[in-house]
Amino acid sequence: MSLASGCPNAWPTEIQRTLTVIEDRGGASALPYYRALNLLPDASDTPPASAPSVIPHPATESDMLPVRSALLSPGDVTPRLIRAPGLRPVFVVGDDPLSLAWLQRRAGTLRDLNAIGLVVHVDTRTALDSMRRLVPGLQLSPTPADDLAQRLGLRHYPALITATGIEQ
Structure with missing residues (x-):
C-alpha cells in the first residue's frame, strides 16, 4: 500500500499541493500507516540541520x-x-x-x-x-x-x- 494509492482528499494539504494525481482508483488512504510509522514530517518538528557547506580541509593529492x-x-x-x-x-x-x-x-x-x-x-x-x-x-x-x-x-x-x- 502506498501513499499515492490512497484517497487524495485525506492527504495533508501540503502533500495535495505537491502531487499530481494521474489516476485515482479509489481505495483507502495509506496516510494512517505513514503516520503510525512516523514517515511523514510533523509541522511541529524542527527542520534538520543543514550539512556544513565547507569541508574541514579540502582533499589533496597527499x-x-x-x-x-x-x-x-x-x-x-x-x-x-x-x-x-x-x-x-x-x-x-x-x-x-x-x-x-x-x-x-x-x-x-x-x-x-x-x-x-x-x-x-x-x-x-x-x-x-x-x-x-x-x-x-x-x-x-x-x-x-x-x-x-x-x-x-x-x-x-x-x-x-x-x-x-x-x-x-
Missing part, C-alpha cells in the same frame, strides 16, 4: 597516498595488440627501480604521445615528487588502476597502453 595496486606488480609485459579506438595513451608505473629506469628511457616517446601516467605504487608525496622531477612535463597521477588492469588483463608494469596495443 590524502590519496600511499597508493598500492592489488592487481599489478613490477615485471615483464608481453607486447600485444588491442582495439580501443579513441583511447588516449596511458602509461602505468610505480616508484620501483624498473619503472624509474623505464620512465627515463621512454620519457621522450611518452611526451610525444601526450600520454597520461598512472602511478600504481607510491608511498609518499616525496617519492611522487621525485618521480615528477625525473620526467618533467609528464602528467603523473597516483591511482591503483586495478579496474584498468582487470579490463585489459594487465598484470605487470611499467607499461604503455595505446589505442592499438600494450607494450613495455
